[in-house]
Amino acid sequence: MKHLKLTLAAAGLLALSAFAPVAAQDAPEPITLTLAGYAVPREAYGDIIPLFQRYWLDQTGQQVIVLESYQASGAQSRAVAGGFAADVVALSIEPDITRLVDAGLVSEDWKDDNPYSGIVTxxxxxxxxxxxxxxxxxxxxxxxxxxxxxxxxxxxxxxxxxxxxxxxxxxxxxxxxxxxxxxxxxxxxxxxxxxxxxxxxxxxxxxxxxxxxxxxxxxxxxxxxxxxxxxxxxxxxxxxxxxxxxxENPVAVVDTYVDQNGTREVAEAFVEFLWTADAQRAFANRGFRPVTPEVRAQYGLAEEGEEIAEAGAGAVEVNASIVYxxxxxxxxxxxxxxxxxxxxxxxxxxxxxxxxxxxxxx
Amino acid sequence: MREISPRSPWAILLIVIVLGYAGILFIAPLIGIISAAFADGLEPIIATLNDPSVQHAFYISFALAIGATAINAVLGLIAAWVLTRQRFRGRRLFDALVDIPFVFSPVIAGYAMIVLFGREGWITPPFAIVFALPGILLAKTFVSLPYVIREVQPVLETLTPEAEDAAYTIGATRWTTFRKVVLPEIWTALLYGIVLTFARAIGEFGAVSVISGNIEGYTETATSFVFRALNDRNASGAYIVSLLLCLISVIILVLMNVLRSRVVRKGV
Missing domain, CATH: 3.40.190.10 (Periplasmic binding protein-like II)
Incomplete structure (x- = not known):
């Protein structure tokens, strides 16, 4: 009986320790960003997130923990509309973001100021x-x-x-x-x-x-x-x-949730980061066509006669074996x-x- | 009804059917999982076990299954007692409703919780329930609710109130009576119910996958991890975690058999 009690106590401790997200253990005041993605770009985000974490640490000295969830675009969009308080959504089709606009979670002008209309790949x-x-x-x-x-x-x-x-x-x-x-x-x-x-x-x-x-x-x-x-x-x-x-796959900041979570700054920085040359090359190396002109040129996707500034070298190199x-x-x-x-x-x-x-x- | 003699061809046919059925449904998949888990040697096994999101998924599965089991053990015991010892309006209806988690699709139960507790849901809770850990606890508790009640209730029904009354007569308190008179009788059934509750709670996938948001390293459970790993082309990870879940099931199965033999001995 005593043994059973000990086991229960251990299980209780285990239970308590489980309530903290995985990476939250030894970072000083890290910030948590939740990304709700559609099923397919998981590997690409797996490449990009560490780059962003390094970038944010360099810029602000703060660690950022990224919690990731991936499921079918429609299901993901409905979960976010139903209360899944993700900071950033990366979905397959624009209507799945429109649903969040209609729910009052994403502001109506979400793609207006963006040179790529919110399309990331x-x-x-x-x-x-x-x-x-x-x-x-x-x-x-x-x-x-x-x-x-x-x-x-x-x-x-x-x-x-x-x-x-x-x-x-x-x-x-x-x-x-x-x-x-x-x-x-x-x-x-x-x-x-x-x-x-x-x-x-x-x-x-x-x-x-x-x-x-x-x-x-x-x-x-x-x-x-x-x-x-x-x-x-x-x-x-x-x-x-x-x-x-x-x-064309859109990405948006979920305004209502970032304001609730106090994550607007890091969420907006993350979304902007997705159009940097490194992130775009990371997408391209996983099979997604990039959208920024200089990275498109690196993968042979430039329009004819288009004048493009050369993309600088970065952390991610062009994988020349991938052709579009x-x-x-x-x-x-x-x-x-x-x-x-x-x-x-x-x-x-x-x-x-x-x-x-x-x-x-x- | 005609008795079938053990050596008749019919009996042999039935034995073959039962063995074939068991072979196809339990043994073949188990062998498949074991061989797939060990297919690439020890390296992927170690990598999977060291993956923090796998460890976290098991923590979540265990902690919340224990939580759901604790809730259902206490409330289930009370419910079983109320159902057998009290007569009140709506008792029969409540008795029938206890089986709802058996017949309700867990996915629908998950959606119902989102309708209740989600954004602009009927109830605005003071802390996040859906797409957070309390939602998973709620889902696991819901699907495993009937077991303790259904195990304990029939045993309570066989107990006559006289022994309890006798205890009161000689001055025992309600609590002492429960501990010394009722509990020893229902103990085995209660434990059996608890084991079943835990088994059901730890294995739940449908309701949890709807209500959890499947956030890796946070709300992802062991079963959700298996599902994700398959989508990630991480077949070895999926098989290894499946194998661990199978091992847990085997342990539960052994426990159940031990408990059942105790029930049988008691019955004799």
């Missing part, structure tokens, strides 16, 4: 295929062929899934999906495509891992995901469709008239894809 929707491409999948049209098994996440929870569907829809609308022309081209193509989807996972990462585990013939995914997989030793290949959508090729027809969300239009047309209660998915699932 870009990517392209691409098609991941098996190593030797046995089904010979080269472009969107091949996804609609009979017997092709597609993996893509669920647009209801995943921001990335919406990029995927919009990529397919835009390509059809712009005449890049042979066999699907005229008035009903988009609806017909999306119906054929959705009919071939084998698994709708919860988020982009889970979806791609499903494909990596050998399920399906093709995954509609993002350039950054396939580059990340290749860096992690994956053997699957990928193809760029002739026409595809440019993915141009596609024939790259379009943005503006093709659909912006996010609110695109959401209403495709993913609202009466949206085209919502109806198609409902029909298929019976």
């Amino acid at each position: 870009q990517s392209l929707v691409v098609l991941a295929v098996r190593a030797d491409n046995p089904k010979n999948i080269l472009d969107w049209a091949d996804l609609a062929a009979e017997g092709v098994e597609i993996i893509t996440p669920d647009p209801a929870t995943s921001g990335g899934a919406q990029w995927n569907i919009l990529g397919a829809a835009g390509a059809a609308e712009r005449g890049f999906v042979p066999g699907y022309e005229g008035e009903t081209a988009v609806a017909d193509f999306l119906t054929a495509l959705a009919g071939n989807v084998l698994v709708f996972d919860r988020d982009g990462r889970e979806s791609y891992l499903t494909f990596e585990r050998g399920i399906g013939d093709v995954a509609i995914t993002y350039e950054n995901e396939v580059i990340g997989a290749a860096l992690a030793g994956g053997t699957d290949a990928y193809v760029y469709p002739a026409s595809t959508i440019l993915i 090729p141009a596609v024939e027809d790259e379009f943005t969300i503006e093709h659909f008239g912006g996010w609110s239009e695109a959401r209403a047309t495709y993913f609202g209660d009466e949206g085209l894809f919502t109806r198609i998915a409902a029909e298929i699932q019976g």
